[in-house]
Amino acid sequence: MTQFNHNKGWRKEKSSNSLNEVFASIHIPKDGNFNKKLLAYLGPGLLVAVGYMDPGNWATDIAGGAQFGYALLSVVLLSNIFAIILQHLSVKLGVVAERDLAQACKDHFHPVVNFILWIFCEIAIAACDLAEVIGSAIALNLLFGIPLSIGVVITIIDVFIILFLQSRGFRYIESIVGGLIFVIFMAFFYEILLSRPDIFPLLEGLIPHKEIITNPSMLYIAVGILGATVMPHNLYLHSSIVQTRNYPRTIEGKKEALKFASIDSSLSLMLAFLINASILIIAAATFHTTGYKDVADINDAYKLLTPLLGTTLASIFFGIALLAAGQNSTLTGTLAGQIVMEGFLDIKLKPWIRRLITRTIAIIPALIISIMYGERGTADLLVFSQVILSMQLSFAVVPLVMFTNSKSKMGEFANKMWLKILAIFISIIIISLNLYLLKETFF
Known part of the structure; x- marks a missing residue:
């Protein structure tokens, strides 16, 4: 077995392992068959997939389906392909360099640049948390009639749920997330059966149309879908949690880990695609075909x-799926916050303090808006949170592509030429579309 030097090409040795309390804590069978090994690696992909089906995605998918029928399904598919490639790069960084993206940035960039990247990342995590708070509060309001402002406060309870799960072990978190994703999937499967979409227009929607570019209002929603799909904090998260597996830290061991972790990631993100596509299909089959083309938010739907x-x-199944999506996203948001703070600053806070800080930052604007403006205000805030996420995305994608393209940092695991070109191409598209989204939003 050839040992791989994960410090080669980096300026200094990492000060500690990413998420040290769960690093290499999950057993991988050495002599197991393919299925046994895959089962041991399954989990991190599900945690990442959660970010691709959070409440922030719902508004853009509903608006896209209601206004333009199945036409934007191709954008949901393209966004998912981008996500699969970027998450593969994130897995590669974590497995090969044994650094999460925050630790890699800290090693590579000047302290001032790192501080700016950390601030941007914290803003993005707070924005993501804001979407989850609002989504959960809206779900509680729709299902049980709980006022939005009280629903916002109730979301603090998940801090204690997460603490309990973390104390039980990382597999517990993965199991809960997997269970909630199953609830969301079954809820939308039922909704699809009820809405009876037209199969041929649906399949046609998976093929990109020129009108997506030429129609400004369609392009705006298409960019919104892309911006809401690829989540910046997921790139930090995945590069860390993939290291929870106790695989041999050799070249052969890393190759195997990379193979199975990439399968886990791709399968999980295809499940996220099915859920996102389902939201758009239900909106197209239910609202677009009946003349309700102006439905653009969760409450109306x-x-x-x-x-x-x-x-x-x-409606009940829709509300349950929304609540599950909101709660699921809070789990991954907490972990991402911990990874980012520890990676950039070497500050280790107790998880409950870290969670409370993030949740408080999200709760204050959500509480003010829900009290002053009610449903309409929280819907606008949900959209605004997605714009903030779009702004941060480039600052996570560019370093990730840089590091995984680098031969000195990744050795023989550096991206092959075709993947380098593809990764740079995706980066340019994401940056261009997000600049367009910002221009349209603010000007």
Whole structure:
């Protein structure tokens, strides 16, 4: 077995392992068959997939389906392909360099640049948390009639749920997330059966159309879908949690880990694609075809599903899926926050303090807006949180592509030429589309 020097090409040795309390804590069978090994690696991909189906995605998918039918399905598919490639690069950085993206940035960039990157990243995590707070509060309001402001405060409880899960071990977190994703999937499977979409227009929607570029309002929503799909904090998260597996830290061991972790990531993100596509398909089949083309937020969708599909279960399942999505995203947001703070600053806070800080930052604007402006205000805040995430995305994608392209940092694991070109191409598209989204939003 050839040992791989994960410090080669980096300026200094890392001060500690990423998420040290769970580093290499999950056993990988040395002599197991393919299925046993894959089962041991399954988990981190599900945690990452959660970020691709959080409440922030729902608004853009609903608006896209209601306004333009199935036409933007191709954008959801393209976004998912981008996500699969970027998360593969994130896995590669974590497995090969044994650094998460925050630790890698800290090693490579000037302290001033790192401080700026950390601030941007914290803003993005707070924005993501804001989307989860609002999503959960809206779900509680729709399902149980709890006022939005009280629902926002109730979301603090998840701090203690996460603490309990973390104390039980990392597999518990992965199992809970997997269970909640299953709830979301089954809820939307039921909704698809009820809405009975047209199969041929649906399949046609998976092929990109010129109109997506030429129609400004369609392009705006398309960019929103892309911005809401690829999550910056997921790139930090995945590069860390992939290291929870106790694989041999040799060239052969890393090759095997990279193979299985990439399968886990790709399968999980295809599941996220099915859920995101389902939201758009339901909106297209239910709202677009019945003339409700101006439905653009979660509240309107929830209220219209019952009369249009003829059963109250349609709205109830929609609300349950939203609550599960909101709660799921808080789990991964907490971990990402811990990884970013420890990686950039070498500051180790107790998880409950870290969680409380992030949640407080998200709760204050959500509480003020929900009290002053109610439903409409929280819907606008949800969209605004996605714009903030879009702004941060480039600052995570560019360093990730730089590091994994580097032969000196990654050795024989550096991206092959075709992957280098593809990664740079995706980076340029993401930066260009996000600049366009910002221009349209603010000007």
